[in-house]
Amino acid sequence: MGMTMVEKILAAHSGRDSLEPGEIVNAKLDLVLGNDITTPVAIEEFEKIGVEEVFDKDKIALVPDHFTPNKDINSAGQTKSIREFAAEKGITNYFEIGEMGIEHCLLPEQGLVKPGQIIIGADSHTCTYGAFGALGTGVGSTDMAAGMATGEAWFKVPETIKFVFTGKLQPWVSGKDLILHTIGDIGVDGALYRAMEFTGEVIDSLSMADRMTISNMAIEAGGKCGLIAPDQTTFDYLAGRVDDDYQVFTSDADASYYKEIEYNVSELEPQVAFPHLPENTRPISQVKDIPVDQVVIGSCTNGRLKDIREAAQVLKGKKKAANVRLLVFPGTQEIYKQAMHEGLIEILIDAGAAVSTPTCGPCLGGHMGVLAAGEKAISTTNRNFVGRMGHPESEVYLANPTVAAASAIAGEIVSPEEVV
């Protein structure tokens, strides 16, 4: 019997030739990640374990990106504790304001993510790294602490659901729409405890940016990880960023899956997820009369250069509606700089956008774009739970960057076709 990607990666990291779903293994970690909300708790727990040093100074990444630049005195205290811990332990991959980015945009860009790795992150969207054929998975602060101390974590070997995407994408349809459609179909717990594997000719044709968007939202279906087999597109992205000392794992043709689901997406329209769950998806043609107060473009889901380019393409030469606040968050300093070189920032500012330094801020209702009671936002982020972006009586609609940009112009949720 063949093995799936996730089984092979876990076997290779736990000294096993083969293993079965349901087994619990102790696996070696290639990278342990934390942000400014989760790391302070992890530091407290780390100090209880009784070890002096971290397992490997080069295999820990600390990215203060959520409430940064420090939004208040408490947040400043949180980032200070991380900064001091990083200095004390000699952690090499600490990213200060001015060189940082939103963690899941930043780490691949920095060449810290490679195929075949196991990466745990005290951030649920660590599953983003599945786009590189790496087992990235979210954990809590205590697991992060244990990972920093031992370089290992326990995993239950998951069953895998295989998703096959066939057909040819319509204009304005991107990775975001594929994953929203998938979550809309299987539900927010449709892949609970399971690995998701995304395959098919449509996935093969996608950029790394789109693939990262898809893998990023595996957690919104309850998935442990969202894997995509590395191919030439992956290797082209990695070239110049990483040494070629990585191992590529792909699923065997006779691997056993929990389920296989095929979607022909030739007719798929841009998707919008209605409040208050990412599974409440509707095609854009069925969305009418939803005025918005705020539009957010960015985040670990859709803050990459391709996303900024697509938003700028829609907004070029146009103005946002007068009563809309348009906020754009490039994912990293590098993306910000490249967007400047390409003239995208000017297009966005001319359209009335506020362009911010990278931060997760508004996505989780932290800062830099919190909603008041009764307000509605359309956002390229990943969650639309009650109170996610601010007041519990506010509403968040999720969509791709072109739909968000078009909605900023119209002042209500519309397809890019209606404004371009």
Add this chain to the structure above:
Amino acid sequence: MKLTGDVWKYGDDIDTDVIIPARYLNTSDPEELAGHCLEDLDSEFTEKMNQGDIIVAGDNFGCGSSREHAPLAIKAAGVSCIIANSFARIFYRNAINIGLPIMESKEAVNSITEGDRLSVDLDQGLIKNLTRAEEYQAKPFPEFMQELIASGGLINYLKKQVSNND
């Protein structure tokens, strides 16, 4: 270990944002977090609950963020145990790691209503409904997780290993 408490019952997909909204995540002090536990789901929860009470919920409890502040808030608020059809996987790990008792039982969730008084035997996975004179069996934990739970969570488990190696 045996626990007794009254039930507060909620639905499916109770996410970590309603358990502890991000606006309170600029602290990790359990007492402060506890004061906002479930605030965006049931704003009166912390006032009406008593120490030792039990949360019963449907599918996918704790979905969303990896914030350990969610189980920390629930534990510090004085909730003794959560019984659900299923838990989101990061919440599940976090609860075990910090020593917040959780149990999965569809039968229990279907039968229990808000206000019922339960007696829970964590070692046996047995849930007794004292109000309805019923018993339900929770899904057993795999052996390794039982060890973690018996140690009082992941850090205590590791501390033992570190001191054994010395």
